[in-house]
Amino acid sequence: MMVAVQSGKVKVQAGTKVLAVLEKGRQVRVASDTTSNQRDLDTSSIAAWRTGSLIYKDETVGDIVADLQRVFKDSISIKNSSLKRTMITLSFNKNDGLQHALEMISRTTDSRLTNRNGIFTIE
Amino acid sequence: MNRIAPALAFLLCTLLSTKSTNAQDLSKVIIDLELKEATLAEAFTKIESLTSFRFTYKTEDIAGVKGISFRLRQVSVKKVLILLLGGTPLHYEQSKGYILIKKISRSSSRGVTLYGFVTTGQSGETLTGATISISGEKTYFTTTNTYGFYSLTVPPGTYLFNCSYIGLTDLDKTIDLQETSRNNIELAGKENNDLQAVVVATASNKSIIRRPVTGSHRLDMAEIKKIPMAGGEPDVLKSLQFLPGIQTSNEGTTNLSVRGGSYDQNLVLLDEAPVYNPTHTLGFFSAFNTDAIKDVAIYKGVFPTQYGGRLSSVIDVRMKEGNSKEQTVSGGIGLLASRLTYEGPIIKDRSSFMISGRYSNIGALMNMSQNFHYLNVHTTDSRVAFYDLNAKVNPILGSKDRLYLSAYTGHDNFFLDLIDGSSRMKWGNTTLSARWNHVFNPSFFANTSLLYSNYRSSNINLDVGGSYELQSRLREITLKTDMEWMMDPKNLIRFGAGITGQEISPGKIVPIDTNAVAKGVSLKDRRSAQLFAYISNEQRFGTRLSLSYGVRATGFAALGDAMVYRYNADTSAVIDSTHYGKGKIVKAYFGAEPRVTARLLLTNTSSIKVSYGRNYQFQHLLTNSSVGLPTDIWMPSDAWFKPQYSDQFAAGGYKTFLNGTYEGSVELYYRKSYNIIDFRDNAEIFLNDKIETQILTGQAKGYGLEFLLKKNKGASNGWISYTYSKSLRQIDGINKNQWYPANYDHRHNLSLVYNQMVSRRLSFSANWVYRTGGHTTIPVGSYVFNGNRFLYYSTRNGYTMPPYHRLDLSVTLQGRRNERRKWQGEWVFSVYNVYNRKNIFALYTRQDALDFSDVKASMVYLVGILPTLSYNFKF
Numbered sequence: 001m002m003v004a005v006q007s008g009k010v011k012v013q014a015g016t017k018v019l020a021v022l023e024k025g026r027q028v029r030v031a032s033d034t035t036s037n038q039r040d041l042d043t044s045s046i047a048a049w050r051t052g053s054l055i056y057k058d059e060t061v062g063d064i065v066a067d068l069q070r071v072f073k074d075s076i077s078i079k080n081s082s083l084k085r086t087m088i089t090l091s092f093n094k095n096d097g098l099q100h101a102l103e104m105i106s107r108t109t110d111s112r113l114t115n116r117n118g119i120f121t122i123e
Numbered sequence: 124m125n126r127i128a129p130a131l132a133f134l135l136c137t138l139l140s141t142k143s144t145n146a147q148d149l150s151k152v153i154i155d156l157e158l159k160e161a162t163l164a165e166a167f168t169k170i171e172s173l174t175s176f177r178f179t180y181k182t183e184d185i186a187g188v189k190g191i192s193f194r195l196r197q198v199s200v201k202k203v204l205i206l207l208l209g210g211t212p213l214h215y216e217q218s219k220g221y222i223l224i225k226k227i228s229r230s231s232s233r234g235v236t237l238y239g240f241v242t243t244g245q246s247g248e249t250l251t252g253a254t255i256s257i258s259g260e261k262t263y264f265t266t267t268n269t270y271g272f273y274s275l276t277v278p279p280g281t282y283l284f285n286c287s288y289i290g291l292t293d294l295d296k297t298i299d300l301q302e303t304s305r306n307n308i309e310l311a312g313k314e315n316n317d318l319q320a321v322v323v324a325t326a327s328n329k330s331i332i333r334r335p336v337t338g339s340h341r342l343d344m345a346e347i348k349k350i351p352m353a354g355g356e357p358d359v360l361k362s363l364q365f366l367p368g369i370q371t372s373n374e375g376t377t378n379l380s381v382r383g384g385s386y387d388q389n390l391v392l393l394d395e396a397p398v399y400n401p402t403h404t405l406g407f408f409s410a411f412n413t414d415a416i417k418d419v420a421i422y423k424g425v426f427p428t429q430y431g432g433r434l435s436s437v438i439d440v441r442m443k444e445g446n447s448k449e450q451t452v453s454g455g456i457g458l459l460a461s462r463l464t465y466e467g468p469i470i471k472d473r474s475s476f477m478i479s480g481r482y483s484n485i486g487a488l489m490n491m492s493q494n495f496h497y498l499n500v501h502t503t504d505s506r507v508a509f510y511d512l513n514a515k516v517n518p519i520l521g522s523k524d525r526l527y528l529s530a531y532t533g534h535d536n537f538f539l540d541l542i543d544g545s546s547r548m549k550w551g552n553t554t555l556s557a558r559w560n561h562v563f564n565p566s567f568f569a570n571t572s573l574l575y576s577n578y579r580s581s582n583i584n585l586d587v588g589g590s591y592e593l594q595s596r597l598r599e600i601t602l603k604t605d606m607e608w609m610m611d612p613k614n615l616i617r618f619g620a621g622i623t624g625q626e627i628s629p630g631k632i633v634p635i636d637t638n639a640v641a642k643g644v645s646l647k648d649r650r651s652a653q654l655f656a657y658i659s660n661e662q663r664f665g666t667r668l669s670l671s672y673g674v675r676a677t678g679f680a681a682l683g684d685a686m687v688y689r690y691n692a693d694t695s696a697v698i699d700s701t702h703y704g705k706g707k708i709v710k711a712y713f714g715a716e717p718r719v720t721a722r723l724l725l726t727n728t729s730s731i732k733v734s735y736g737r738n739y740q741f742q743h744l745l746t747n748s749s750v751g752l753p754t755d756i757w758m759p760s761d762a763w764f765k766p767q768y769s770d771q772f773a774a775g776g777y778k779t780f781l782n783g784t785y786e787g788s789v790e791l792y793y794r795k796s797y798n799i800i801d802f803r804d805n806a807e808i809f810l811n812d813k814i815e816t817q818i819l820t821g822q823a824k825g826y827g828l829e830f831l832l833k834k835n836k837g838a839s840n841g842w843i844s845y846t847y848s849k850s851l852r853q854i855d856g857i858n859k860n861q862w863y864p865a866n867y868d869h870r871h872n873l874s875l876v877y878n879q880m881v882s883r884r885l886s887f888s889a890n891w892v893y894r895t896g897g898h899t900t901i902p903v904g905s906y907v908f909n910g911n912r913f914l915y916y917s918t919r920n921g922y923t924m925p926p927y928h929r930l931d932l933s934v935t936l937q938g939r940r941n942e943r944r945k946w947q948g949e950w951v952f953s954v955y956n957v958y959n960r961k962n963i964f965a966l967y968t969r970q971d972a973l974d975f976s977d978v979k980a981s982m983v984y985l986v987g988i989l990p991t992l993s994y995n996f997k998f
Contacts, residue, residue: 058182089164091177096219104179107216108223 003028012036029063054092054101061086061105065122072098079123083111147220149201150296152176156195156203163188166207167224174200180224184213205283205297214259214281216299227259227280234612236303236565238274241267241286244309247447247472251418252341253288253310254330257298261666262727263612264333269441270525274566274609286310289835290345303565305522331786335661335671335722337734337773338382338423338790340366344416349878349888351933353407353955354459355993356483359419359440360391360401360409365874365890367790367829367844368423369436370867376406380867381423382771382792383825383850384435385799387744387757391438394515394529396554399578399597400753403509403535404485410533410552414453414464415479415513417441424771424792425718425736428657428673429605429619434738434769434796442529444517445477457993459483474518484508486538506547509535525560535753550580550753566609574601580753583635590635593810596628597757603655613663617673620656629756630810646812650682651759653741659718667724675716679741681761683707686812694816710762714739729778734771741766743800745814763815769796784836789829796823801854821854823865841877848872858919866920870895884937889930896924896963930957946998955989 003012005022012020012028019036020028030036054071056064062084065076071094078084086109092101098120106113106122114121154173158166163185167178188211195203204215204222216223241253249271257263257275259282267273279301286294291310298306340363347362360377363369370380378386391401393411401410420439422430430437443466450467460483468475486507511533519525534551555575562568578597584590603621610616631645659673683703687710691698703709720734743764746755760766775790798820806817827848834840850868853861872894879887898920906915933953938946956962 087182088180089167089182090179091171092179092221093177100218104218104221104223107218108179108181108225110225 003030052094054090054094056088056090056092058087058089060084061088061109061122064088064090064105065102068098068101074098074120075118076102076120076122079121080111083109083122149176149204149217149222150199152200153197154195154200154203155197156193158191158193161189161191163191163207163211163224166191170200170203175220176200177221178224179221181226184226185224188213201297208281209258209283214299216281216301227278234276235279235300236274236276236609237284237298237300237306238272238303238562238565239305239307240271241273241288241308241310242271243291244311245448246445246451246466247309247468247475248417248444250288250291250310251441252330252420253286253308256285257282257300258285259283265615266330266334268568268607269439270527270560270568270570272560272562272568272607274568274607276566276609276612278612289343305565331777331788332728332730332779333669333722333724335669335720335732336422336427337425337720337732337775338368338792339420340423341418341420342366343418344413347413347419349886350876350890351888351931351953351955353931353989353991355457355933355951355953355991356408356460357413358409359411359413359416360438363419363421363438365842365844365876365892366421367831367846367872367874368792368827368848369421370846370848370869370872370894377402377409378406379436379438380850380865381421381436382794382827383823383848383865383868384769384794384796385744385865385867387746387755388433388435388740388767388796389438390430390433390436391440393440393531393554394442394527394556395439395558395572396531396556396574396576396601397432397599398531398552398554399576399599399757400550400552400580402753403483403511403533404507405537405752408460408483408509410511410531411440412462412479412481412511412513414455414462414481415442415477415515417443424738424773424794425720425734426738427617427671428659428675428716428718429617431655431657431675431677431716431738432653432740434740434767442513442515442531443477443479444515444527445475447472447475447517451997453995453997455993455995458488458991459485469516469518474516476517477513477515479513480510481512482508482510489539506536506538509533523562527556527558527560529556530554537753545585547583547585548580548753549583550578553577568607569604571604572601574603575599578757582754592633592635593754594628594631594633595754595756597625598627599623599625615661616658617661618656618658621654623653623655625651625653625759627757627759629758629814632810644810646810647685649685649759649761651741652680652682654678669722669724670719671722672719673717675718677714677716677739677741678711679714679760679766680711681709681759683709685709685761687762688813688815690816697813710760712741712760712766714741714766714768728780728783729776731774731776733774735773737768737770739766739768743767745800745802745818758814764800764818765798765820767796767798767800769794771795785832785834787830787832789831791826791828793826794824799823799852799854801852801857803856819854819856821852821857823850823852825850838880839878841875843876844872844874846872861918863919863921864898866898868898868920884939886935888933888935891928891930893928894926896926898923924963927962929955929960929962931955932957946996948994948996951993951995953991953993955991956987959988961987 005024005026010022011018019030020038022028026038026040028036028038065078069076088108090104102113102120111122152174171177208214212227213224214227216225241250242248243250250267251269251271253267255265255273255275257277259280263275263277265273265275281297281299284296284298286308288310294308294310342362347359348357350362352358352361360379364371368382371378379389380386381389391398398410403410418441422437426437445466447468452465454463460481462481464479466477486505489505513531515529517527532553536549538547556572558570558572560570576599580595582593601621601623603619605619608616627649629646629649632643634643655677657673657675659671661671663669684705685703687701688697689699716737716739718736720732722730722732724730741760743758744755745758758764771792771794773790773792775788777788779786800818800820803817803819811817827846830845831842833842850865851862852865875891877889881887899922900916900919901922902915903917904915906913933951936950938948
């Protein structure tokens with residue numbers, strides 16, 4: 001999971017454990033084992049999200065796909081674990097649809113995209 | 124208002140939709156970009172902030188690219204991408220407004236092929252020898268073949284594609300090559316025969332550096348037309364004489380001596396059909412009407428294997444195909460000749476036709492000038508006239524097939540009291556070419572040609588004893604096929620085969636008057652056949668070394684019906700004879716011609732080349748004058764005439780300077796020829812059916828050093844060429860068996876060609892030539908034998924004539940440009956031999972009719988200062 005702050009101050013907690021207190025322009029990435037990782041980010045990409053743009057800068061394919069699932073409420077599975085860890089940059093307009101976003105990811109990473117019974121698979 | 128509103132809305136929609144399509148066109152989105160020590164990621168972010176394009180890439184792929192600094196004003200995003208990605212292992216792919224940056228996959232040896240035809244945008248003519256280069260991490264290079272076809276196989280990726288041709292604007296574009304694709308190119312810019320000369324000349328400079336061929340030049344019609352010529356009549360063959368290693372074999376004529384060879388050792392091809400006598404008016408004009416010609420290429424020694432049949436050179440002249448875009452009429456009216464050409468599409472952009480004619484009547488001019496005492500011609504019944512006609516049709520049969528049908532015919536009528544008052548000559552060539560191009564697949568191109576050539580000449584003798592006509596004729600037909608196979612990115616294989624049949628009627632006398640002394644006599648026809656095949660490979664080794672190697676093999680057979688004589692030791696008497704029936708093989712020869720050229724790139728702009736080649740020639744020209752007359756007879760090899768052959772070694776260095784503005788080359792050659800012929804002293808050749816008894820056989824050698832510096836771009840352009848050369852012959856029985864210089868042996872040879880654009884309408888050209896005099900044999904005394912006085916001559920070609928030099932100037936003024944009017948006109952004022960140098964054309968001696976001991980030597984010079992005005996037009 002990822003939390004990014006465009007303005008103000010945000011506290012990120014896992015249960016009672018405070019993982020981070022973020023100020024404007026910071027983001028934290030929280031892994032499933034609740035380890036976290038903070039970094040700076042470009043606030044324009046957060047603003048862009050509101051206007052329909054999805055901007056992922058140097059993110060892993062796994063994170064990007066997880067976010068896309070959340071945005072588009074669709075099922076996407078990645079077969080290859082090294083692919084999940086591959087870092088890419090992707091700027092995308094939501095209106096162009098999930099299919100197109102996934103095609104770009106698969107083209108960039110030289111992987112194959114299939115859609116069977118409404119479930120996207122990247123392998 | 125109500126009516127306007129929908130219109131406005133429509134207009135607005137149109138504008139908006141245009142904008143949105145443009146917004147995704149990489150070449151149409153223009154930005155200013157400034158980067159300082161930036162990473163590639165930063166550069167992309169910057170472009171994203173300036174445009175609506177979005178980038179997608181793998182972080183690790185672009186991590187290594189940093190330190191980018193540049194400042195660009197008003198450039199397209201496409202250009203920016205080319206600059207950013209050039210030299211990196213990355214390429215881009217576009218999908219709507221998204222740009223994917225990817226590493227060029229090196230996963231397989233898979234190659235993709237880019238192929239197509241290159242034409243001019245203006246008239247649709249195919250372009251021969253256009254340079255194609257595809258640059259990514261490595262640069263791949265090729266030139267279009269004689270039909271404008273090219274094929275390049277490269278690894279998949281994004282490349283910077285460049286196509287260039289001299290005189291036309293370069294085409295640069297980025298191509299994303301993921302699969303084999305057809306890419307036909309139209310080059311815009313100044314066109315060959317466009318009178319509105321806006322010179323955007325860029326050199327196909329890489330060709331001279333990269334092609335593994337030595338001793339080759341290509342001249343475009345635009346270049347040829349700029350060179351001032353006698354009578355303002357541009358000339359293909361005379362223009363070649365300004366290039367290094369190519370000299371006139373006789374002053375003022377189109378006969379060429381290439382690298383010390385005789386002029387019958389040049390193969391002149393018009394749309395692939397051989398032209399046996401490519402001259403008009405005894406060689407003062409070439410047989411080619413420049414308005415009907417597209418370009419000319421010359422190979423000076425080590426030929427590509429698809430060429431063969433002569434020792435010294437191959438001159439490959441190509442006719443225009445005709446404008447496939449629109450109908451045009453062009454022409455010119457000059458002092459010595461006038462031209463008219465009509466061309467146009469049959470089906471627009473698919474097929475075209477061209478018909479062109481030229482007529483000259485110098486005789487009428489001479490007869491007229493007699494009245495003004497301008498020329499020193501003591502006759503008013505001179506008849507010096509010629510015409511030629513070219514016609515061509517080019518139907519495109521489909522995306523894979525194209526047909527070219529062309530025809531040429533030209534005839535001369537010559538009677539000039541000044542040269543020979545007792546005979547009248549007529550001669551002419553006819554050639555027909557039918558060629559079929561077929562693209563088997565993107566990397567396999569084939570051409571099949573059916574070629575016919577006919578040469579006729581006649582000499583009407585006007586003796587008081589009765590007139591008769593001496594006729595001779597040569598007919599030849601060839602069927603051949605040539606293949607080009609781009610096997611992989613490293614190998615380009617060319618192979619082909621063909622058959623030629625030839626029939627020569629060496630001489631036939633037809634009495635004209637009833638009281639003619641001569642009876643109808645005819646020499647036997649000489650028939651021969653040739654079978655030939657060749658294969659060569661142009662192979663790349665790494666990025667610097669390229670090797671072209673191959674062999675051409677020819678089987679020749681002299682065919683009956685023929686009578687072969689055997690002679691006694693000094694060939695004074697026949698001791699035996701054998702008759703061969705029709706179609707029987709009298710004598711067969713086989714010739715294998717290995718040819719190899721190596722090219723080593725030193726830098727991107729310089730290279731060195733070394734080459735060796737052997738050439739065979741299965742015919743000799745029997746000529747008893749140094750000038751070369753239309754009545755000279757071609758003689759195929761037979762039991763007595765062995766085929767001539769030569770070995771040539773050539774090496775050179777090549778360099779382009781200042782971004783291709785200048786190109787320079789230095790070439791060195793050495794060649795040796797065998798089985799060359801010459802006549803015995805006092806040879807009797809008139810209708811001699813035992814001509815072999817009058818011939819002596821020997822060897823020739825020549826060597827030389829050639830320099831060429833050429834400026835291709837800019838308002839002033841031109842070239843300087845210098846040749847140092849020596850050409851010698853040795854024939855047992857001539858000159859006491861010692862080596863002697865050939866009559867066309869010129870030690871130093873300097874040419875300057877200069878063109879200057881003064882304004883859009885006005886241009887100026889100049890050329891100057893200097894060459895050491897040729898050689899001739901002159902009488903040094905006389906002696907009396909049996910009561911008759913005979914002349915005693917010097918050693919063969921022992922006298923060196925004075926040097927030849929000449930300056931020609933021309934000024935071209937184009938008519939005002941008027942967009943609404945199609946008519947374009949230009950005036951050309953030219954002055955030939957500006958400082959009136961009396962260059963020797965021939966040197967002859969004549970014994971006084973009354974006192975034979977009184978011998979006078981005369982020098983004949985042809986043209987003094989000759990100003991001419993001509994008008995060219997196009998509509």
